[in-house]
Amino acid sequence: MPSARQWWRLSLTQQILLGLAIGTALGALVPGFATELKFLRDIFLNLIKSIIAPLVFGSVVAGIAGSGTLRAVGRIGAKSLLYFEIVTTLALVVGLVVVNITTPGAGLVLNTDGSNSAEQLPASKPKTLIETLVHIFPASIIESMARGDILQIVAFSTIFGLATAAAGERAQSIVQWCEALAQVMFRFTELVMRFAPIGIGAAMAYAIGHQGLGVLVNLGELILSLYVALAIFVAVVFGAVAAIIRLPVRAFIEHVREPFMLAFVTTSSESALPKAMENMERFGVPRRIVGFVMPLGYSFNLDGTTLYLAMASVFLAQAIESTTGQHFSFGQQLMLMLALMVTSKGVAAVPRASLVVLLATASSFMDPSLVAIGVAVIFGVDEFMDMARTSVNLLGNCLATVVIARWEGCRWEGERLVEPVPSAVGG
Numbered sequence: 313m314p315s316a317r318q319w320w321r322l323s324l325t326q327q328i329l330l331g332l333a334i335g336t337a338l339g340a341l342v343p344g345f346a347t348e349l350k351f352l353r354d355i356f357l358n359l360i361k362s363i364i365a366p367l368v369f370g371s372v373v374a375g376i377a378g379s380g381t382l383r384a385v386g387r388i389g390a391k392s393l394l395y396f397e398i399v400t401t402l403a404l405v406v407g408l409v410v411v412n413i414t415t416p417g418a419g420l421v422l423n424t425d426g427s428n429s430a431e432q433l434p435a436s437k438p439k440t441l442i443e444t445l446v447h448i449f450p451a452s453i454i455e456s457m458a459r460g461d462i463l464q465i466v467a468f469s470t471i472f473g474l475a476t477a478a479a480g481e482r483a484q485s486i487v488q489w490c491e492a493l494a495q496v497m498f499r500f501t502e503l504v505m506r507f508a509p510i511g512i513g514a515a516m517a518y519a520i521g522h523q524g525l526g527v528l529v530n531l532g533e534l535i536l537s538l539y540v541a542l543a544i545f546v547a548v549v550f551g552a553v554a555a556i557i558r559l560p561v562r563a564f565i566e567h568v569r570e571p572f573m574l575a576f577v578t579t580s581s582e583s584a585l586p587k588a589m590e591n592m593e594r595f596g597v598p599r600r601i602v603g604f605v606m607p608l609g610y611s612f613n614l615d616g617t618t619l620y621l622a623m624a625s626v627f628l629a630q631a632i633e634s635t636t637g638q639h640f641s642f643g644q645q646l647m648l649m650l651a652l653m654v655t656s657k658g659v660a661a662v663p664r665a666s667l668v669v670l671l672a673t674a675s676s677f678m679d680p681s682l683v684a685i686g687v688a689v690i691f692g693v694d695e696f697m698d699m700a701r702t703s704v705n706l707l708g709n710c711l712a713t714v715v716i717a718r719w720e721g722c723r724w725e726g727e728r729l730v731e732p733v734p735s736a737v738g739g
Contacts, residue, residue: 338513343521352510353578360583363501372465392612404649406541512578542619542700557715584706598717601713606709620697625649
């Protein structure tokens with residue numbers, strides 16, 4: 313009997329693909345009805361977002377308290393930040409090379425008669441370096457959790473975890489509670505994921521129904537260039553990293569497939585975080601590393617977003633040159649990239665925050681009025697580019713946990729990581 317019913321027993325991945333296909337068809341064939349399905353997408357995303365704060369808090373505190381010492385936490389943090397900066401710099405390089413070869417903005421004349429309104433752009437600006445440093449430390453962790461500010465939650469949880477470790481035996485009940493909290497949130501995630509095919513299908517239906525299939529053609533060259541650049545980055549940079557750490561690629565893909573797809577279709581890094589953390593633990597990455605490196609990467613290891621910002625900013629420069637004849641040199645591009653590296657930190661959890669960063673930062677180097685018009689043009693197809701950059705962000709952070717685990721002395725046992733005994737862990 314079980315074998316006779318196998319045809320309808322779809323895996324979660326197959327269910328998500330089916331929901332994606334149905335959502336696309338509904339958006340194309342009945343756009344009016346498809347846009348009404350937005351509430352299903354919102355329910356799903358709200359359920360996912362409700363997981364983030366307790367999961368990150370429980371995982372970070374349990375992981376740091378399990379590490380036991382400030383030295384261990386500092387070592388992991390320093391290694392993580394070094395790796396993040398190297399990889400994001402390479403992302404900038406790939407983005408700059410591809411966008412200067414394909415020149416997607418060449419020949420695009422920006423309409424200055426007001427038809428490309430920037431009224432719907434987010435009315436905020438990126439933080440300066442000092443403001444970012446101040447922002448890391450929350451005045452109220454409750455407010456940070458309510459906003460879903462991962463950077464602040466990580467900062468508070470790190471200090472709380474260090475205090476818990478310093479308290480020793482008296483704080484063991486708190487450590488056990490945090491471990492239990494993390495496990496409960498993983499089970500909570502499994503329940504929510506049963507709704508994923510519906511929520512994801514509704515998200516795709518709304519996107520197509522609201523913007524139409526024709527939106528894919530308007531800035532098709534930029535979209536295609538971005539996807540090509542991201543593919544090159546994944547193949548070359550991530551491929552080199554995988555070779556260095558001797559990653560079993562097939563097993564890794566199996567563990568990141570579902571969170572990668574979830575990030576792609578929802579354009580939300582948050583939606584994939586719980587599943588990604590759980591799957592990396594199943595892959596053998598120690599919980600203390602997953603709970604610390606993964607949330608930290610959401611603020612400092614935005615490979616896809618960094619590459620996108622590099623391409624989008626040069627796209628604007630190319631369009632402005634076509635409009636005014638003012639050339640934007642490669643040296644100016646490099647200066648803009650350095651500015652974007654600072655202003656783009658911590659934007660992963662905020663929808664369309666990359667557009668805010670792009671608008672404010674590029675306006676410091678180019679004509680602000682033309683930049684606003686150009687960003688408004690990009691806004692129309694940003695969701696389709698957001699799919700790619702968000703999923704690459706997720707992939708990069710999953711890979712980062714494996715890199716740090718290997719750096720901390722973990723070894724491969726078959727296709728799974730195994731943590732060495734404490735006495736074997738090197739500095």
